[in-house]
Amino acid sequence: MQPLTLGKIHVSRVVEVEGPTSPRFLFPDLTPEDLRPYLQWLAPHFYTPADDRLRMSIHSFIVRTPHHTILVETCLGNDKKRTTPNWNMRSGPFLQDLRAAGVDPARVDFVLCTHLHVDHVGWNTRLQDGRWVPTFPNAKYVFNRTEYEFWQQAADADQAETFRDSVLPVMEAGQVLLVDGEYEIVDGVWLEPTPGHTPGHCSVHLTSSGAEGVVTGDMMHHPLQILEPERCSRFCQDVPLARRTRRAFLERYADRDVRIIGTHFFPPTIGRVVGHKDTWRLAI
Numbered sequence: 001m002q003p004l005t006l007g008k009i010h011v012s013r014v015v016e017v018e019g020p021t022s023p024r025f026l027f028p029d030l031t032p033e034d035l036r037p038y039l040q041w042l043a044p045h046f047y048t049p050a051d052d053r054l055r056m057s058i059h060s061f062i063v064r065t066p067h068h069t070i071l072v073e074t075c076l077g078n079d080k081k082r083t084t085p086n087w088n089m090r091s092g093p094f095l096q097d098l099r100a101a102g103v104d105p106a107r108v109d110f111v112l113c114t115h116l117h118v119d120h121v122g123w124n125t126r127l128q129d130g131r132w133v134p135t136f137p138n139a140k141y142v143f144n145r146t147e148y149e150f151w152q153q154a155a156d157a158d159q160a161e162t163f164r165d166s167v168l169p170v171m172e173a174g175q176v177l178l179v180d181g182e183y184e185i186v187d188g189v190w191l192e193p194t195p196g197h198t199p200g201h202c203s204v205h206l207t208s209s210g211a212e213g214v215v216t217g218d219m220m221h222h223p224l225q226i227l228e229p230e231r232c233s234r235f236c237q238d239v240p241l242a243r244r245t246r247r248a249f250l251e252r253y254a255d256r257d258v259r260i261i262g263t264h265f266f267p268p269t270i271g272r273v274v275g276h277k278d279t280w281r282l283a284i
């Protein structure tokens with residue numbers, strides 16, 4: 001992804017994992033035939049028909065404003081026990097890559113997670129002397145309150161583990177700010193509720209000097225869901241609400257000069273939503 005400038009806000013990306021994945025991981029009943037009408041819009045960046053693979057990414061965005069460094073999404077993390085094999089006990093170079101991008105973890109001011117799923121909270125913490133400690137010791141971690149309270153009660157063992165190793169330690173360190181509804185973090189950067197995928201899911205709206213962008217979060221995982229707003233991933237908590245939210249989002253931003261910055265979109269990662277037949281598509 002090319003770094004993006006929106007007025008005085010700069011956005012760049014640090015990748016933890018990217019590459020081809022089976023379409024069935026997210027969309028269990030998605031067939032190559034379902035994708036055929038969209039090849040012109042999805043291939044080669046987001047889908048490769050030759051091997052029937054979606055191309056996707058797990059990454060963080062570094063958002064720099066004139067006075068603050070903000071990290072949006074914290075991916076999977078290292079040393080964490082997970083049931084998805086590729087995500088289990090990772091030892092990737094994410095922190096080195098973050099430093100190479102010019103970010104000292106001690107100088108991150110805010111950490112934003114669009115929601116508290118496993119691939120969005122991992123680097124909130126790191127293992128130090130057998131304990132999970134905040135990776136960003138001077139940051140405020142901003143979470144939506146509904147989201148936090150929902151996962152605090154998580155019955156699912158995997159989710160409970162994620163909450164214990166990646167969310168609770170930052171709360172216990174006194175670094176969490178729980179917020180409700182629309183919430184402006186610093187000038188021009190605010191959380192915009194986009195619930196459905198999870199109960200308190202938020203997208204991150206960026207605006208400066210008339211330029212605008214939105215980090216999607218998992219309100220959509222893949223540009224296919226712009227062409228087919230009804231298509232939900234198997235990880236969506238409330239399917240009817242996720243559909244309504246996605247449609248409203250697309251109606252709100254279609255045919256406007258607003259950059260859609262995809263949390264799991266493979267490069268170029270950023271595009272604009274434009275009308276296409278009776279739905280929309282991502283123009284890159």
Ligand SMILES: [Zn+2]
Nearest residue numbers: 117119120218
């Ligand atoms: Zn995700």
